[in-house]
Amino acid sequence: MVRLDKIVKRYGTxxxxxxxxxxxxxxxxxxxxxxxxxxxxTTLLNIICLAEQPSSGRVMLLGRDAAGLSRAARGVYRRRVGIVFQDFRLIGDLSAGENVALPLRIKGAPEKQIRENVPELLSWVGLAARSDAPVRTLSGGEQQRIAIARAVVGRPDLLIADEPTGNVDDDVAMLLVRVFERINRLGTTVLIATHDIAFARQFEHQRFHLEGGGLTLVPGALVE
Ligand SMILES: Nc1ncnc2c1ncn2[C@@H]1O[C@H](COP(=O)(O)OP(=O)(O)OP(=O)(O)O)[C@@H](O)[C@H]1O
Ligand SMILES: [Mg+2]
Known part of the structure; x- marks a missing residue:
């Protein structure tokens, strides 16, 4: 789905x-x-979702070199990626439900689908009761859960989540990983960034580890 070859990224000199x-x-x-x-x-995730360009190296998306993609093709790819931003990027004046509905509205999904899917996703993240609340009135952890519901609601091909459990307690963090596993079982490829290695190691999933500018793949292991 995504392949990076010898990516170098530097800012300035x-x-x-x-x-x-x-x-x-x-x-x-x-x-x-x-x-x-x-x-x-975050820099690496930005490169994968085409928000930043590498200084050198090749980004292959869905079998094609990102450098050769037209503007339109880049747009098509971006719409297939659900992103949970580290800083959420919700629309504060809209309700929680309307924020979650946004990707469906942009896609032109029928109203019936929006009425079914939005409450379902809100219940996945444990916030069904807060659908009508303006997002700016929610706590940081609640906003994070709305950002996750919004990223997942359109059943993206790829879900990228940047520190999605950074603002919640352990129980909610576990619930959110279960949400990612649920969408993964429906076919979505999932990549979750976290600085909390102990947290990631609780799960059997494979893990890329970034250190000193280099990446290593740590195979998935069952919980020790
Ligand atoms: N636009 C930019 N211009 C200059 N330097 C940048 C820019 N974006 C990121 N950096 C630098 O690149 C480095 C990596 O930043 P990045 O946000 O990718 O780290 P991170 O692993 O996501 O950190 P965190 O766990 O705190 O979110 C940092 O030193 C940061 O200051
Ligand atoms: Mg970051």
């Missing part, structure tokens, strides 16, 4: 943040991306 990163995300896979704060996780 500084040392590279990513110095030689290769990675492959298989369709239907479930992966964590771990690494200390500031190591370059």
């Amino acid at each position: 500084g040392a590279p943040i990513l110095s030689n990163v290769s990675m492959a995300l298989e369709t239907g896979g479930f992966y964590f991306l771990t690494g200390a704060s500031g190591v370059g996780k």
Whole structure:
């Protein structure tokens, strides 16, 4: 689904943040991306979702070189990717339900589908009762859960989540990973970035670890 070959990323004339990163995300896979704060996780996710360009190296998306994609093709790819941003990027004045409905509205989904899917996704993240609340009145952790419901509601081909459990307690974090596993079983490839290695190691999923500009794949293991 996504392949990165020898990606280098540097800002300005500084040392590279990513110095030689290769990675492959298989369709239907479930992966964590771990690494200390500031190591370059968000930068790497931005490259995968075409929000940033690498300084060098090749990005292959759905079998095609991203560098050769037309504007329209980039737009098509982006609409197939659900993103949970580290800073949520919700629309504060809209209700929780309307925020979750946005990807469906952009796609032109029928009203009936919106009326069915939005409450379902809100219940997945445990916020069915807050559908009508303006998002700005929700707590940080609640906003994070709305951002997850919004990223998942359109059943994206690829879900990218940047520190999606950073603002919630352990029980809710576990619930949210179960939400990602649920969407993964429906066919979505999942990549979750977290600085919390111990958290990621609780699950049997494969894990990419970013350190010193390089990436290593740690195979999935059953909980020790
Ligand atoms: N647009 C930018 N211009 C200059 N430097 C940047 C830019 N974006 C990121 N950086 C730098 O790149 C490094 C990696 O940042 P990044 O946000 O990718 O780290 P991260 O692993 O996501 O960290 P965190 O766990 O804190 O979210 C940081 O040192 C950051 O200051
Ligand atoms: Mg980050």
